[in-house]
Amino acid sequence: MSEFAKDKRFRLAGKQIRRGSHANLRLKISETYTGDDLLLPLRVIRAPKPGPVVFITAAIHGDELNGTGIVHSLLFNPPFKLDRGTLILTPVTNIFGFESHERYLPDRRDLNRSFPGSAGGSLAARYAHNLMREIVAKSDYGIDLHSAAFQRTNYPNIRADMSNPAVRGMARAFGCSLIVDGKGPVGSLRREACRAGCPTIILEAGEPWKVEPGVLAIGVAGVTNVLIHLGMVQGEPTRPPYQTLVRRTTWVRARMGGMLKFHVSAGDFLEKDQPLATSYGILGDKTDVVHAPFEGIVLGMTTMPAVKPGEPICHVALPQAKMRSLRKSEQNAHPGLHSQVQEDLATSFDIVDYA
Numbered sequence: 001m002s003e004f005a006k007d008k009r010f011r012l013a014g015k016q017i018r019r020g021s022h023a024n025l026r027l028k029i030s031e032t033y034t035g036d037d038l039l040l041p042l043r044v045i046r047a048p049k050p051g052p053v054v055f056i057t058a059a060i061h062g063d064e065l066n067g068t069g070i071v072h073s074l075l076f077n078p079p080f081k082l083d084r085g086t087l088i089l090t091p092v093t094n095i096f097g098f099e100s101h102e103r104y105l106p107d108r109r110d111l112n113r114s115f116p117g118s119a120g121g122s123l124a125a126r127y128a129h130n131l132m133r134e135i136v137a138k139s140d141y142g143i144d145l146h147s148a149a150f151q152r153t154n155y156p157n158i159r160a161d162m163s164n165p166a167v168r169g170m171a172r173a174f175g176c177s178l179i180v181d182g183k184g185p186v187g188s189l190r191r192e193a194c195r196a197g198c199p200t201i202i203l204e205a206g207e208p209w210k211v212e213p214g215v216l217a218i219g220v221a222g223v224t225n226v227l228i229h230l231g232m233v234q235g236e237p238t239r240p241p242y243q244t245l246v247r248r249t250t251w252v253r254a255r256m257g258g259m260l261k262f263h264v265s266a267g268d269f270l271e272k273d274q275p276l277a278t279s280y281g282i283l284g285d286k287t288d289v290v291h292a293p294f295e296g297i298v299l300g301m302t303t304m305p306a307v308k309p310g311e312p313i314c315h316v317a318l319p320q321a322k323m324r325s326l327r328k329s330e331q332n333a334h335p336g337l338h339s340q341v342q343e344d345l346a347t348s349f350d351i352v353d354y355a
């Protein structure tokens with residue numbers, strides 16, 4: 001295939017969109033109980049010059065609205081002029097879930113575990129198949145935007161298969177501090193898109209059911225950085241205060257039921273054995289403190305201050321880089337987006353010093 005062949009013959013939802021123009025499209029993706037077409041709203045933006053085709057998908061889990069907010073910013077107020085190539089912006093990928101503020105499809109299946117799907121399979125399989133055929137197959141690269149699951153938040157991080165050189169380049173360029181390496185769960189969009197020859201990364205940031213200002217800013221800057229990296233946009237990429245791969249992660253879980261007071265927030269650096277949270281019996285006569293299992297960084301947390309034994313409290317990441325050098329880079333950085341997002345995310349918790 002010649003360079004940018006997908007860009008040259010670009011058609012979507014049965015329409016040809018010329019270079020240098022943009023179009024709002026409705027792609028038939030499924031049908032409703034009334035028998036009407038379920039239409040996926042898309043905007044295609046084509047630069048005057050040839051280049052890669054990039055899809056940006058949000059809310060494949062229908063309650064993860066931070067990504068929708070990021071795509072909206074790119075629709076209404078893009079911080080760049082597209083110089084080369086084509087952008088496919090999908091503010092809501094799982095329309096069924098979005099309509100009911102839910103993660104799943106009406107058949108209770110997870111759309112992001114249903115790829116590549118099939119034309120004759122379940123509701124989820126057919127929906128995924130249509131996305132693969134109409135969006136992934138027409139793209140050279142992809143960025144899929146996510147938030148944490150129900151009752152959790154994530155410090156913005158990129159998840160990517162770092163053994164794939166094109167994916168690795170995008171993951172680093174996006175500009176999050178933390179990159180979690182892996183192919184992704186079986187049936188996920190990014191895993192199957194990569195397998196189909198469309199290198200794809202995901203952003204995991206913030207909470208479901210919200211558009212958070214810090215996450216929005218990181219997402220918009222990150223997408224812009226990737227487009228600069230791919231030669232589609234001109235400009236200087238922004239850089240995080242530090243960047244490291246994550247070697248492993250673990251959830252620290254509650255040992256007793258009770259109400260939590262937190263001692264850390266998302267993005268914090270941790271010493272080994274540092275107190276993370278104290279749980280109190282409801283009259284305060286029983287307490288338990290959970291500690292960091294190793295030196296690391298808070299990747300995610302529960303936003304639910306009431307826990308039972310075994311419920312997750314804090315997702316701790318062990319970075320590949322030395323903590324000492326990461327601390328140094330963070331201390332030397334100017335306060336910016338990344339410290340801003342950390343402050344924003346911390347407002348979801350009652351954080352007190354450990355006494």
Ligand SMILES: [Zn+2]
Pocket residue numbers: 061064146147148
């Ligand atoms: Zn998700």
